[in-house]
Amino acid sequence: MPKLGMEPIRRRALIGATIETIHDRGFSNVTVGQIARRAGVSSALAHHYFGSKDDLLAATMRHLLDALGGTIADRLKRATSPRDRISAVIAGNFAADQFRPATISAWLAFYVQAQTTPPARRLHRIYARRLNSNLVHDLSHLTTRDEAVATAEGAAALIDGLWIRHALAGDKPDPAEAIAMVERFVDMSLGMRRH
């Protein structure tokens, strides 16, 4: 007896299964069948809800983006100063939910996808711009515009680099260490100009 209101449940399950399947089979080897099996449904159902493999993949990417965006937004709400807001952005990027092996793998996969797949590229741009504008905006309160731009660029690169390295490290990722590294970079960058 089919139940009502299954749609959101199935969608969430399929997106979660997509992330995990990417993590252990590798993006280029994922099949709809594997994802569906992991979600406990038939592959036909995955198509029923998402239309196509690409759509499911895009929805998963959007989900990752929303989750990260949401996490950061929550932390920003609680921040009280520009420097605090910068810390909120940094910590948000390494919050527990985001900084898990499976999530990192999926993110990385989308980075790669974003190079050649226009929709993925579009989604990735949104994230990159939001991160950049958040950082630049707050840094501008603390230093010159030029310094702010450069530091934002460096912090963003460092965040990406730490993600990618943790994806490959094998051991459990340590958010605290990553956060400390970026914070230190920001502090140093802000400190420099004072000397």
Added chain:
Amino acid sequence: MPKLGMEPIRRRALIGATIETIHDRGFSNVTVGQIARRAGVSSALAHHYFGSKDDLLAATMRHLLDALGGTIADRLKRATSPRDRISAVIAGNFAADQFRPATISAWLAFYVQAQTTPPARRLHRIYARRLNSNLVHDLSHLTTRDEAVATAEGAAALIDGLWIRHALAGDKPDPAEAIAMVERFVDMSLGMRRH
């Protein structure tokens, strides 16, 4: 019109074609047929020389690794001081040969592959360790051991992050800017402890 001694020529051509094909079709979409066509040979020949698609991909990754390793080694030979050696490593990572869109795409693809494919992982580890040990060794001459380790980790993450961002930037990657960013990070890290 078959000639003798074609093997090395074909191997090089196929590896080059692999890098370029990954760049414009995306790693998960490359086919042996596309690569072979780009190299101007039949797909049967690609199999003849490399055995399988995976082997061709692995050989390409090895090539990338060797090329980067060679570039850095060359620059290290000419370096005269520890600080100079650090600059050599940094500049080597962004040298013209390496830091081209197609090469960056291929590298990125291999980062992703390294997460799930043991041979790719092994190869990647070699690179990561070599980079890390080079940096730590030279930084140790300039600061405490702990600082050296942390700075090396940060510099490596920054390098990776800059690569990944340039892979997605779309516009032509600017090595000078990337180099400046990492140099600045190293300077700041070394400078901090003096204050």
Added chain:
Amino acid sequence: MPKLGMEPIRRRALIGATIETIHDRGFSNVTVGQIARRAGVSSALAHHYFGSKDDLLAATMRHLLDALGGTIADRLKRATSPRDRISAVIAGNFAADQFRPATISAWLAFYVQAQTTPPARRLHRIYARRLNSNLVHDLSHLTTRDEAVATAEGAAALIDGLWIRHALAGDKPDPAEAIAMVERFVDMSLGMRRH
């Protein structure tokens, strides 16, 4: 127009098609495509149900083995004396179902396969041992153990030889003649020791 419960139907059809295709194209030339076409399905479906060509071939061999085993078992049930049981085994080996050109071809192919393919070898061993133990057991009631073993070996060889010759005869195989030949061999072998 998909229906439920097609799997067993398709499996049977594919196994039957395998036997017939081996018969008229020769074992070394069969392709999954030909088999599937003969079964009225796509080759993808053959893979869907059997996994691989080898698996389909192995399943077909197992089917042949089961069919022969079943036929013999049926006849053994109705046998009342040791000599009768021997006749049941002989007649079973040449029963209408087994002794048809296509079946013979497939059997022969598997004899050959059994030389190099371990799974086929295993299956073939089962058949050979069962035939041997049946014959030895019943012959032991009628003669010395040594004679029983030798006669069983001879009868088995004769059965195999008649099969193989009928496979190549071209004309319709005549079970009665083959049965008479083996029966005569057994009778002679049993008669000898009495004289």
Added chain:
Amino acid sequence: MPKLGMEPIRRRALIGATIETIHDRGFSNVTVGQIARRAGVSSALAHHYFGSKDDLLAATMRHLLDALGGTIADRLKRATSPRDRISAVIAGNFAADQFRPATISAWLAFYVQAQTTPPARRLHRIYARRLNSNLVHDLSHLTTRDEAVATAEGAAALIDGLWIRHALAGDKPDPAEAIAMVERFVDMSLGMRRH
């Protein structure tokens, strides 16, 4: 420096390699490349001397046929009575050269081929008829024509059966045992009618 008179040497080597390759890879898996490698030459050379894979295979079969025919003919020359000639035929079929695992495998393969490949069929017919006519001719001196025909048929089937069983036995084939079995069959068949 290419040598003169290599042709017969290469042809023999390739035929020998064909037999051995069939033995350990199975007829349906042999490739010209494997055969050539085993013979220590390039696959192009195999084509140079034999024209095509099928031709090489046919030549190999012809070789087997000739070898067996020659062995039997030699023994027949030395036979002095009809019964002796029968023994010569039987022993010839199990002579050391013929009754080796690799040779048996190749023979068996050709039995299978003979079902679907006309040239193989033709060659096989020659062998079968020669064996049959030899046996019938000599048996006719010792019994009625009808008995001779039946006994020849039985002996031939037994020979084939023993070959096939030894091909699969795994252990080293024992010619003496096989010969004894066929001799015994002939003796019994001839003896029966006297009683």
Added chain:
DNA sequence: AATGAATGAGTTTTCATTCAT
């Protein structure tokens, strides 16, 4: 709401065969 059945289109891979040297 959900799935088993089925396939077309494509991909990797293998191999006999040819040819210039």
Added chain:
DNA sequence: GATGAATGAAAACTCATTCAT
């Protein structure tokens, strides 16, 4: 006399996708 180079053609296999139920 012999081979490395090269490929066309065909085979196995995979998979996203559709559809009737």
